[in-house]
Amino acid sequence: MDTRQLQTLLAIEQHGGFAAAAQAINLTASAVSQQVSALETELGVQLYDRTRRPPLLTAKGAEMLRSARQILRIVTETKASVTGGNVSGTLAFGTLRTGANSLVPNALASLQRQYPDLCYRERIGMSEELMAEVVSGQLDAALVADHVAVPPSLHWTEVLIEPLVVIAPPGTGGLAINDLIRRVPYIRYRTQVPLARQIDTEIARLEVAPRQVVSVNTMSAIVGCVRAGMGFAIIPYVALQDSITAALDWFPFGAPPIQRRLGVVQRPTNSRAEVLSALIAALIEQGRPRDDWD
Numbered sequence: 001m002d003t004r005q006l007q008t009l010l011a012i013e014q015h016g017g018f019a020a021a022a023q024a025i026n027l028t029a030s031a032v033s034q035q036v037s038a039l040e041t042e043l044g045v046q047l048y049d050r051t052r053r054p055p056l057l058t059a060k061g062a063e064m065l066r067s068a069r070q071i072l073r074i075v076t077e078t079k080a081s082v083t084g085g086n087v088s089g090t091l092a093f094g095t096l097r098t099g100a101n102s103l104v105p106n107a108l109a110s111l112q113r114q115y116p117d118l119c120y121r122e123r124i125g126m127s128e129e130l131m132a133e134v135v136s137g138q139l140d141a142a143l144v145a146d147h148v149a150v151p152p153s154l155h156w157t158e159v160l161i162e163p164l165v166v167i168a169p170p171g172t173g174g175l176a177i178n179d180l181i182r183r184v185p186y187i188r189y190r191t192q193v194p195l196a197r198q199i200d201t202e203i204a205r206l207e208v209a210p211r212q213v214v215s216v217n218t219m220s221a222i223v224g225c226v227r228a229g230m231g232f233a234i235i236p237y238v239a240l241q242d243s244i245t246a247a248l249d250w251f252p253f254g255a256p257p258i259q260r261r262l263g264v265v266q267r268p269t270n271s272r273a274e275v276l277s278a279l280i281a282a283l284i285e286q287g288r289p290r291d292d293w294d
Contacts (some may be wrong), residue, residue, distance in 0.1 A: 227248065
């Protein structure tokens with residue numbers, strides 16, 4: 001039994017099957033199957049019922065999965081603790097897409113002088129999957145939104161409260177939201193994340209329905225469409241920290257402005273506590289409102 005086999009088990013569970021796990025961890029589907037088969041042979045038990053499609057965990061498989069999470073967490077924290085006084089190794093940190101463009105990179109960059117021997121592995125994903133990887137020990141911590149339930153085994157620290165904002169093509173500044181909707185097409189953020197659902201809900205509450213011209217699933221694509229003059233969109237304020245959006249007209253969405261919270265989740269006992277405290281402080285500093293927030 002080795003940690004690679006255990007990580008493969010977790011990947012199968014998190015991504016919903018052998019093929020999806022193989023893609024996520026950069027292995028072939030046959031390599032994933034071979035790792036599982038080798039582990040089954042060593043343990044002398046069947047971990048998956050292969051008569052089902054996709055294969056389903058057996059009772060023994062579910063028990064092994066729970067043990068794998070604990071083992072990997074212990075291995076991760078042990079590796080970190082034996083480095084001694086100098087903070088080195090790799091900090092595995094997860095983030096939402098909206099934090100990956102500028103907020104998290106700027107915060108990590110601010111730590112480089114303090115921890116010159118430390119390397120970073122950044123994982124971008126959705127809140128639910130990032131928290132699952134923190135629980136399992138694959139990530140040291142993650143920046144997630146407050147619209148999903150935080151597992152009781154994790155500790156949440158708020159780092160940012162931000163409004164949702166309307167961004168509009170150049171030349172449309174000064175229009176109220178209802179006038180903007182009547183005159184300018186709408187670019188919809190369409191993806192299976194809480195932020196997209198929140199925006200859809202708030203748009204539906206307005207007096208007038210927007211004329212959707214395009215739907216896209218990444219924030220950078222939304223900004224690109226607005227910059228090209230295709231229409232207006234609603235994004236979180238943190239996305240405005242990118243210089244690409246600096247020239248766009250924008251104003252807070254809602255009266256009072258509709259807000260969301262971002263926070264860092266981590267395990268209560270973590271050998272990376274010192275670094276994570278510094279990272280949280282850096283995220284708070286990087287996320288402070290600029291003078292144009294009001």
